[in-house]
Amino acid sequence: MEYFYKIIKESIVIVLLTSFLGLISGIYLSDQYYLLSSIPIFIMVIPPLNACIGDLSTILISKFTTYLYIGSIPPKIQKSETLKNNFIALLVTGILSVLFLSIISIIISPPNSLSILNPVIYAFILLFTIVILFAVFFVICFISAIFLFKHGKDPNNIMIPTLTSTADLITPIILLIILQIFI
Amino acid sequence: MLSQDSKTRIVKESIIGEIISITGDLFAGMIMVVFIMPKKSFSYLIIMIPALLTLRGNVSGTFIARTTRDLFTGELSKTLKPIKRWLENIGATLFISLLVGVFIGIVSQIVSFLLGNEIINLFIFLSIPLFTILFDLIISIPLSSFLNISCFRFGLDPNNLVNPIMTCVDDFLTVFGFFLSLILLGVH
Numbered sequence: 001m002e003y004f005y006k007i008i009k010e011s012i013v014i015v016l017l018t019s020f021l022g023l024i025s026g027i028y029l030s031d032q033y034y035l036l037s038s039i040p041i042f043i044m045v046i047p048p049l050n051a052c053i054g055d056l057s058t059i060l061i062s063k064f065t066t067y068l069y070i071g072s073i074p075p076k077i078q079k080s081e082t083l084k085n086n087f088i089a090l091l092v093t094g095i096l097s098v099l100f101l102s103i104i105s106i107i108i109s110p111p112n113s114l115s116i117l118n119p120v121i122y123a124f125i126l127l128f129t130i131v132i133l134f135a136v137f138f139v140i141c142f143i144s145a146i147f148l149f150k151h152g153k154d155p156n157n158i159m160i161p162t163l164t165s166t167a168d169l170i171t172p173i174i175l176l177i178i179l180q181i182f183i
Numbered sequence: 184m185l186s187q188d189s190k191t192r193i194v195k196e197s198i199i200g201e202i203i204s205i206t207g208d209l210f211a212g213m214i215m216v217v218f219i220m221p222k223k224s225f226s227y228l229i230i231m232i233p234a235l236l237t238l239r240g241n242v243s244g245t246f247i248a249r250t251t252r253d254l255f256t257g258e259l260s261k262t263l264k265p266i267k268r269w270l271e272n273i274g275a276t277l278f279i280s281l282l283v284g285v286f287i288g289i290v291s292q293i294v295s296f297l298l299g300n301e302i303i304n305l306f307i308f309l310s311i312p313l314f315t316i317l318f319d320l321i322i323s324i325p326l327s328s329f330l331n332i333s334c335f336r337f338g339l340d341p342n343n344l345v346n347p348i349m350t351c352v353d354d355f356l357t358v359f360g361f362f363l364s365l366i367l368l369g370v371h
Contacts, residue, residue, distance in 0.1 A: 008279060022238065023290050044209065
């Protein structure tokens with residue numbers, strides 16, 4: 001049972017903590033229930049939007065870790081061509097993904113899901129959310145990868161669960177704040 | 184090769200995975216809107232949905248990562264031997280999930296009570312996450328293990344394939360399991 005206890009010992013605290021973050025997100029959504037129920041399409045896009053920002057963060061941290069290990073980027077906070085390429089490429093991926101999400105969600109959503117909102121504004125809200133979150137997460141990923149790498153730790157192990165859970169917490173909150181600005 | 188990543192190459196390689204992931208998660212969102220949202224108790228039920236989706240990612244994702252690592256390091260063979268190691272991995276995954284499921288149920292009940300919930304009781308708040316997690320893991324554990332071993336046998340890196348596929352499958356199973364639990368418990 002050594003392996004069993006080792007897994008529990010190493011995982012339980014982070015899983016409890018991240019679930020608590022998820023509960024905070026749920027409490028916020030419950031608080032915004034009337035807003036969400038008037039535009040149900042936003043409930044439909046929360047899981048894919050969470051997944052999208054979570055995936056982009058995972059790709060970023062995984063790439064930064066590899067770049068640091070193979071020496072493509074120095075362990076210093078400074079601009080580089082590699083960094084610029086990744087920022088632009090993954091931002092484009094995020095924008096294209098969200099455009100795809102906007103179109104497909106409008107097509108498959110039940111009638112009246114977007115009743116009080118113009119589809120162009122809806123797509124713009126999703127785009128705005130992903131651009132803001134991506135920019136913030138890019139900076140966090142880069143700085144934390146360098147910090148952890150300098151301290152001899154593998155950024156993958158710490159940052160992937162932390163960032164995906166933070167994305168689950170922050171994405172619906174930012175989405176609803178931007179929605180409230182536009183309606 | 185990684186150091187010579189061009190912008191076009193990064194976009195090309197990452198967009199396919201993103202589209203698969205988004206499509207799968209949209210179906211999960213669709214179940215929420217069509218089947219769960221019309222329920223009277225939705226405003227309270229929604230408290231636990233993000234936590235369950237987060238738990239799914241952190242528990243199922245780490246189970247997959249541990250299995251992949253064990254296959255690469257040779258601590259687990261392609262026939263899942265020694266079976267004891269794999270079973271201990273499953274046991275720990277189930278134990279953590281159920282423990283956190285109880286935590287989610289209790290906190291959700293407390294919060295919903297403070298928000299004025301008089302519809303759902305503690306038994307239901309405890310049963311929903313436990314059923315949802317078990318429903319997901321009963322399908323997800325054998326499926327992800329099968330995918331892991333299949334990738335390994337065909338010389339593919341399970342890290343690149345199994346996790347994105349299972350993220351999408353697990354999100355769908357979590358929301359569907361959540362919906363099934365509401366039907367079984369008669370939650371309106």
